[in-house]
Every structure is written in C-alpha cells, then in structure tokens.
Amino acid sequence: MTAKPAAAAARATVYGYPRQGPDRELKKAIEGYWKGRTTADDLREAAAGLRRSNWRHLAESGIHEVPTGDFSYYDHVLDTSVMVGAVPERHRKAVEADPLDGYFAMARGTQDVAPLEMTKWFDTNYHYLVPELGPDTVFRTDSAHQVGQLREAIALGHVARPVLVGPVTYLLLAKPAPGVAADFEPLTLLDRLLPVYAEVLADLRAAGADWVQLDEPALVQDRTPAELNAAARAYRGLGALTDRPKLLLASYFDRLGDALPVLAKAPVDGLALDFTGAAAANLDALAAVGGLPGKRLVAGVVDGRNIWVNNLERSLGTLGTLLGLADRVDVSASCSLLHVPLDASAERDIDPQILRWLAFARQKTTEIATLAEGLARGTDTIAAELAANRADLTSRAASAITHDPAVRGRTAAVTDTDARRSQPYAERATAQRAHLGLPLLPTTTIGSFPQTAELRTARADLRAGRIDVAGYEERIRAEIGEVISFQEKAGIDVLVHGEAERNDMVQYFAEQLTGYLATQHGWVQSYGTRYVRPPILAGDISRPEPMTVRWTTYAQSLTTKPVKGMLTGPVTMLAWSFVRDDQALGDTARQVALALRDEVDDLESAGTSVIQVDEPALRETLPLRAADRPAYLEWATEAFRLSTSGVRPDTQIHTHMCYAEFGDIVQAIDDLDADVISLEAARSHMQVARELAAHGYPREAGPGVYDIHSPRVPSAHEAAELLREGLEAIPAERLWVNPDCGLKTRGWPEVRSALKNLVTAAREVRSGL
Ligand code: GLN
Numbered sequence: 001m002t003a004k005p006a007a008a009a010a011r012a013t014v015y016g017y018p019r020q021g022p023d024r025e026l027k028k029a030i031e032g033y034w035k036g037r038t039t040a041d042d043l044r045e046a047a048a049g050l051r052r053s054n055w056r057h058l059a060e061s062g063i064h065e066v067p068t069g070d071f072s073y074y075d076h077v078l079d080t081s082v083m084v085g086a087v088p089e090r091h092r093k094a095v096e097a098d099p100l101d102g103y104f105a106m107a108r109g110t111q112d113v114a115p116l117e118m119t120k121w122f123d124t125n126y127h128y129l130v131p132e133l134g135p136d137t138v139f140r141t142d143s144a145h146q147v148g149q150l151r152e153a154i155a156l157g158h159v160a161r162p163v164l165v166g167p168v169t170y171l172l173l174a175k176p177a178p179g180v181a182a183d184f185e186p187l188t189l190l191d192r193l194l195p196v197y198a199e200v201l202a203d204l205r206a207a208g209a210d211w212v213q214l215d216e217p218a219l220v221q222d223r224t225p226a227e228l229n230a231a232a233r234a235y236r237g238l239g240a241l242t243d244r245p246k247l248l249l250a251s252y253f254d255r256l257g258d259a260l261p262v263l264a265k266a267p268v269d270g271l272a273l274d275f276t277g278a279a280a281a282n283l284d285a286l287a288a289v290g291g292l293p294g295k296r297l298v299a300g301v302v303d304g305r306n307i308w309v310n311n312l313e314r315s316l317g318t319l320g321t322l323l324g325l326a327d328r329v330d331v332s333a334s335c336s337l338l339h340v341p342l343d344a345s346a347e348r349d350i351d352p353q354i355l356r357w358l359a360f361a362r363q364k365t366t367e368i369a370t371l372a373e374g375l376a377r378g379t380d381t382i383a384a385e386l387a388a389n390r391a392d393l394t395s396r397a398a399s400a401i402t403h404d405p406a407v408r409g410r411t412a413a414v415t416d417t418d419a420r421r422s423q424p425y426a427e428r429a430t431a432q433r434a435h436l437g438l439p440l441l442p443t444t445t446i447g448s449f450p451q452t453a454e455l456r457t458a459r460a461d462l463r464a465g466r467i468d469v470a471g472y473e474e475r476i477r478a479e480i481g482e483v484i485s486f487q488e489k490a491g492i493d494v495l496v497h498g499e500a501e502r503n504d505m506v507q508y509f510a511e512q513l514t515g516y517l518a519t520q521h522g523w524v525q526s527y528g529t530r531y532v533r534p535p536i537l538a539g540d541i542s543r544p545e546p547m548t549v550r551w552t553t554y555a556q557s558l559t560t561k562p563v564k565g566m567l568t569g570p571v572t573m574l575a576w577s578f579v580r581d582d583q584a585l586g587d588t589a590r591q592v593a594l595a596l597r598d599e600v601d602d603l604e605s606a607g608t609s610v611i612q613v614d615e616p617a618l619r620e621t622l623p624l625r626a627a628d629r630p631a632y633l634e635w636a637t638e639a640f641r642l643s644t645s646g647v648r649p650d651t652q653i654h655t656h657m658c659y660a661e662f663g664d665i666v667q668a669i670d671d672l673d674a675d676v677i678s679l680e681a682a683r684s685h686m687q688v689a690r691e692l693a694a695h696g697y698p699r700e701a702g703p704g705v706y707d708i709h710s711p712r713v714p715s716a717h718e719a720a721e722l723l724r725e726g727l728e729a730i731p732a733e734r735l736w737v738n739p740d741c742g743l744k745t746r747g748w749p750e751v752r753s754a755l756k757n758l759v760t761a762a763r764e765v766r767s768g769l
C-alpha cells in the first residue's frame with residue numbers, strides 16, 4: 001500500500017441516512033400528528049430538526065458532501081410520485097385539500113380510499129409504495145420536497161447533493177393503475193417523464209446544486225435489451241440538457257452486468273457503484289470497459305446493508321485499483337445507510353469486545369471519512385485507525401464466538417442423508433393418516449392468535465420488573481388455555497398454542513440461540529413509521545436448551561386434538577436478521593438448521609405429531625440476478641430439509657409461506673419435501689393452488705381462504721366458494737383449510753367469527769364430497 005498522497009481530491013459522501021433519529025423521534029412526531037395530538041407545523045419542525053442534526057453529524061464526522069431529499073415522512077418512492085405528479089385519481093381530492101394529509105392518505109389509505117400498494121425495495125426489508133401509472137397518466141413537476149431540503153442544507157453551510165430515484169427505476173418499480181390493462185408497461189411513459197426530471201434538475205441547479213444523484217438500482221436486476229436501451233436514451237436525454245447540475249448516476253445492491261457499459265457510456269458526469277458482496281464484480285467489469293475517463297467515480301466500498309466493521313485495508317486496496325480507472329475517486333457506502341441502525345455505541349448490553357466488530361450508520365460514516373482521508377493524504381495519516389481496525393478484525397476472526405468447534409464439527413459432518421426424510425412422501429402420508437386420523441379437508445391456523453394489548457402489557461411489565469417471571473408465565477398459560485378452548489369449541493382439527501409468548505417470530509428464537517445478538521436500539525425502517533430491530537447472527541449458532549417444548553406440551557396437555565408445534569425456519573431466521581459476512585450464507589443457514597433440527601426432534605419426543613416450520617421469507621431472499629438463484633435455492637431448501645428430516649415418517653411436517661407470488665419457486669417449494677404447506681391465497685382467488693397443480697405438486701396444501709390482512713370477516717359462503725375453487729386444483733385428500741397467515745395482528749371478535757365461518761365452510765364442502 002502506498003504511503004504517499006494518492007488522490008488529493010478524494011471526498012467522503014453517503015447517499016442517505018437513517019431518518020428516525022436516535023430515539024425514533026420521527027415516528028413519534030408523525031404518529032402524534034396522525035392522532036391529532038400535534039400540528040403539521042410541529043411535525044415540520046421536528047423533521048427539520050432531525051435533518052439538521054443528521055447533516056451536522058455527517059459533516060462533523062468528515063463527510064464532505066451530504067445527501068438531501070433522502071429524508072422522507074414515509075417513503076422516498078412516494079416522494080418521487082409526488083415530485084412527478086403521479087397522484088392516483090382516488091387520492092387527488094385529499095391531496096388538493098391538504099398536500100400533507102393527502103400524502104399520508106396515499107401512504108396509508110383513509111376510511112374511503114385504499115392506499116398505494118406496498119412492496120419490498122429490492123431484496124431489502126424496506127418497503128416502498130408502488131407508483132400506479134397508466135396510458136393517461138399526466139406528469140407534473142413538483143420539486144418542493146427536493147428543493148426545500150437542498151436549500152435547508154445549503155443555508156446551514158453544507159455542501160449538499162440531492163438524491164433522487166432515477167426515472168428508469170421509478171418506472172420499472174411502478175405498476176398499472178387500477179382499471180389499466182395488466183400488460184401496460186410503465187416504461188413506455190419514459191418520454192413523458194423525462195421533461196419532468198429536466199425541470200427538477202433545473203430547479204435544483206437554480207437552488208444551488210452542483211451535483212445531483214440519480215439512483216438506478218433497478219439496473220442491477222436482469223434487464224431486457226429494450227430496458228437497457230431505455231436507460232441509455234434517458235441519460236442521453238438528461239445528459240444533453242444545458243441547464244443542469246452535474247449528474248451522478250448511482251446503482252447498488254448487486255453488480256450492474258450488461259447495464260455497466262450502458263451507464264459508463266452515458267453522457268453524465270459520474271457513476272456511483274457498489275463494490276461490496278456480489279457487486280464486487282463491478283470492479284473487473286469497469287476495467288473491462290476501460291474505466292470512466294474524465295468522470296467521477298463514487299466507490300461504495302463500505303457495506304451499507306450490514307452492520308460489520310469494514311476491512312479498511314481491503315477497501316483501500318479496492319480504492320487504489322479504482323484510482324487507475326476514473327478521473328476522480330470518492331468514497332461512500334454501497335447504498336443509503338437507511339438499511340442499518342443509527343449508532344452501535346448506544347448499545348449497552350452487547351459485550352464490548354463484540355461491539356467493536358459492529359458498525360451502524362454513525363460508525364460507517366467514520367469509516368468512509370477515514371478511507372477518504374487515507375486515499376487523499378496517504379495511509380500514514382490513518383495509521384492509528386488502520387491498526388485499531390486490524391485489531392478488531394483479528395479479534396473477530398480469532399474469537400471463540402465465531403468459531404465453536406462443536407458447531408463446526410457438526411456442520412462439517414452433515415451428509416445428504418441427514419437432509420432427507422427416511423421414507424418418501426407417499427409412504428409418510430399413509431403413516432400420518434393412520435397416526436393422526438384427520439377428516440378430509442382438515443382445518444387449522446397458521447400459528448399466532450391475537451397479540452392483545454394485555455399480552456403486550458404483560459411483556460412490558462416483565463421488562464420493567466412490575467411482575468416477575470412466574471407472574472408473566474401465569475398470564476401466558478391463561479392465554480394458551482383460552483386459545484385452546486376456543487379452537488376446540490370452534491371445531492378446528494389441528495390446534496395451535498397461539499404464540500402468545502412470542503414478541504416476534506425471529507427475535508423469540510434469536511434470544512434463545514447461542515451466537516445470536518439482540519440490540520436495544522438497533523431500529524431499522526421497515527415501512528412508514530414501522531421500525532424493526534433485526535437480531536444479529538454474530539457467531540456460530542447452537543441451541544443450549546429446548547425453546548418451545550414447554551409451551552407446546554402445556555397446550556397439548558389441555559386437549560386430545562393434535563397441537564401443532566411452531567418454529568421459524570432457517571431461511572427466514574437469516575432473512576430477517578443481520579447475517580455474518582465472514583462465511584457463506586449457506587453455512588450460517590446450516591448451523592441454524594441444525595439447532596432447529598434439535599428442537600424439531602425434541603418436540604417429537606415430547607409427543608408432538610405435527611410440527612410447522614415457517615418459511616415466509618423463502619421467496620423474498622431470492623437473489624436479484626437469476627444466475628444466482630439456483631445456488632441460493634440449493635442451500636435454502638437443504639437447510640429446511642435438514643431442520644425437518646430427523647423425525648419419524650408418521651410425524652407430519654408443515655411449512656408456511658406468505659407475502660409473495662409463488663409461481664417462480666414452485667420447484668423449490670416441492671424440494672422442501674414438507675408434508676403440508678399453507679400459503680397466502682385468499683386475495684388471488686387460490687391462484688397458488690392452480691400453480692401447484694400445474695407443477696404436479698404431490699403433497700398436501702392449504703391455500704388460505706381468509707385474508708388476514710384485512711379486518712373483514714369472510715362469510716362461510718365466501719370461504720366455501722374459495723375452497724371449491726381450491727378443489728378444482730387440489731384433490732380433497734390433499735387439501736387443507738386455513739387462513740392466509742397468522743392472526744397476531746387481528747382482534748379477537750373478528751378472529752372468532754372468521755374461524756367459525758371457516759369451519760362451517762369446511763364442513764359444508766366436506767359433506768358435499
Ligand atoms: N407462525 C407465524 C404466525 O402465525 C407465521 C407468521 C408469518 O408467516 N409471517 O404468526
């Protein structure tokens with residue numbers, strides 16, 4: 001590594017920052033406004049205060065160019081819809097009456113109008129509001145959000161760079177508006193949209209923007225030649241504008257592949273590229289196109305999506321290589337820091353040794369500033385930081401936490417036979433039928449029953465020491481008793497204990513597994529004012545003792561009907577946690593799978609005949625690039641089978657999935673070799689049942705007949721109709737009757753009526769068979 005000044009101009013920057021504030025002040029301010037406790041001005045002031053302190057923090061920690069426009073009351077894609085005037089017809093009145101309330105109406109709906117649909121932002125756990133467009137969409141420029149934030153930052157003395165969702169990504173993320181033909185392609189609106197972007201760029205330049213960043217993460221997905229041509233055309237057009245700031249074209253979350261030459265050739269002034277994880281392939285691809293002569297390169301070398309300290313020396317190596325490929329190299333995180341918690345130093349309960357391995361947004365900005373400093377003024381100037389970083393990395397690599405010989409030995413010894421049931425499905429099905437004696441079209445639920453205010457209060461009381469463990473467990477026992485007795489009375493065939501004791505389906509297990517860490521303040525925005533605290537897979541994973549056996553057997557002791565054991569599967573445990581970056585995901589999945597396998601085996605030994613291992617996240621962790629999917633599905637399905645294959649043939653393994661179209665993963669669903677799968681299906685009129693049938697799926701399935709995302713109670717007639725539709729695809733011997741998902745977010749009155757109707761429907765359809 002060179003010690004002499006290498007790139008005098010290297011600057012540090014980021015594309016976005018956590019919005020919530022150290023104490024989730026933004027959530028409180030927005031929810032206070034919704035409840036009418038505070039005024040719009042209070043909200044605006046609170047938001048401006050948070051922006052001010054974020055920018056000040058960034059500048060003080062050595063970030064030369066701060067982002068603006070990334071801050072949002074709800075979502076930056078919704079902000080973009082407002083910026084281009086893409087307000088759906090049904091929200092127009094609300095927006096005209098009051099822009100702020102109209103904005104929240106688009107985000108959350110009102111009594112009378114549905115909100116925009118929400119979906120995951122690429123393969124992150126952040127959700128954006130899906131733009132609704134059609135051939136009649138008329139775009140109109142509203143640059144207030146962008147210009148306002150830019151002016152604020154400039155007035156505070158910052159060098160600021162507005163960050164916008166780029167026009168191509170915006171259109172690729174959109175869907176046809178209600179009433180528009182399903183095959184309408186929003187990208188056909190590009191030529192109408194570009195003039196709006198041109199106006200926004202002119203406004204931003206007039207307001208003092210030297211550079212503007214346009215984010216095009218959609219280009220890291222597999223794109224057709226036509227889509228790539230559209231991108232080329234868009235940036236030829238925007239690049240040719242005379243009245244514009246310098247344009248920085250950004251991509252992240254994966255490698256650009258075929259899009260890289262397109263962007264490299266575009267007449268813009270710089271590219272911001274991700275060089276972490278799979279996107280590290282951008283390095284060779286950039287060299288192959290001859291680099292970016294005459295352009296600025298912003299190098300995302302600090303992982304913006306994970307919480308581990310950066311390997312500063314390795315990053316400096318990458319930056320050094322990049323210096324030969326562009327006119328000027330600046331340093332950043334791979335993507336907006338929105339996806340990581342704010343500040344690791346706020347954590348009081350994490351072992352100080354482990355805390356040094358962690359970098360949340362604040363720590364990452366320091367890393368970025370350090371790297372820029374090293375790049376600009378030589379590594380001697382950051383010798384102390386490099387030494388400390390080396391010590392942290394060594395301590396992590398050498399730690400007993402990350403290297404448990406017992407776990408390592410066990411995972412290394414896994415054979416293919418361990419991940420296979422001892423008998424094929426057909427034979428298991430016969431054994432299970434004899435063992436369980438269930439009726440045709442058996443009824444069940446997905447696991448959770450309402451998480452009532454009383455349950456949440458009990459947990460808060462326990463945390464605050466107002467009640468002791470015995471007092472808390474008494475309340476859980478009482479709740480389980482109610483849940484069992486309700487299900488018996490309702491006539492459900494396979495019961496659940498209701499998950500009253502679980503705060504969250506991942507955290508509950510993370511807290512009990514060795515090698516997993518929970519945070520106190522590690523909030524990350526999931527959508528709007530909803531924040532989650534993903535646990536951290538920090539070390540080798542093992543299960544010191546049974547996690548669910550006690551409550552499951554207690555529930556079973558109250559009834560003669562089978563009670564289903566309930567676990568979260570290995571893929572979902574990984575998907576909703578921060579994962580290790582020092583070993584392959586498949587290896588972490590295998591460790592979690594073995595810990596779950598012990599639990600499955602213990603449940604069986606304790607007399608549980610039906611065990612469900614939930615994998616709602618199987619589809620959502622699918623890699624962005626199709627080429628990476630087979631390898632992912634290979635380890636993911638193996639991990640599931642590893643966790644469920646230790647049981648006898650007559651023990652019935654269920655799994656559950658939701659949130660997705662399943663069409664493209666039916667083979668993977670088949671490869672799980674679960675005896676029964678329950679899936680979300682009510683809204684799509686049992687579409688998934690037809691998809692399974694078309695594939696020749698041989699096992700039992702319960703496509704949901706009760707949409708639990710809505711407080712609406714389906715009538716028995718409606719549920720029966722859905723069941724009959726299901727029967728057209730799946731024969732009665734293999735069809736189950738259940739809701740779409742768990743009932744934890746619903747209230748008891750709706751759940752009572754809905755489940756009674758569901759049982760009535762099953763009985764009615766059964767009697768007609
Ligand atoms: N068993 C879980 C529940 O019922 C499943 C939740 C999920 O699929 N997200 O709550």
Ligand code: ZN
Nearest residue numbers: 616658741742
């Ligand atoms: Zn679900």
